[in-house]
Amino acid sequence: MRRFRKYFDKTFNAVNAKNAAQLCAFGITCKSLSDPLEDFDEVEFIIDFANQDVLISIVVQSDRIKRIQFTLLDPENPDAVKGLTELQLGDFLTLRGDKLVEFFDYITGPDL
DSSP states (O other): OGGGGGGTTOBOOHHHHTOHHHHHHTTEEEEEOOSSOOSEEEEEEEEEETTEEEEEEEEEETTEEEEEEEEEEETTEEEEEEEOOHHHHHHHHHHHHHHHHHHHHHHTSOOO
16 A cells, blocks of 8 residues: 555546546546535545455545545445455555556646
8 A cells, every 4th residue: 555655645636537538548437526526525436356346435635635545345235335355455456556556646647
């Protein structure tokens, strides 16, 4: 998770985060993004991992990223989440880590 610390307190680019075509290139879809963002808001994205959906929750305050969390969505109840085990998190970051870095670089970068 250390590789994502550099994104804390970076500006969240909502324009890029809404670009479905580019998100698809990362294997990510947007689940929830307020328009406009509130002063304190949570943005949610989904990425596939081992035939399960991982929810990427990003807390944004004053347009800056304050928290990043990865949780598994329950396929029987999409509103329920559970934490990844240490082994699952390691596997997830091994398989999807590079795409996640590209994704975070994109949503914290300038409009393209």
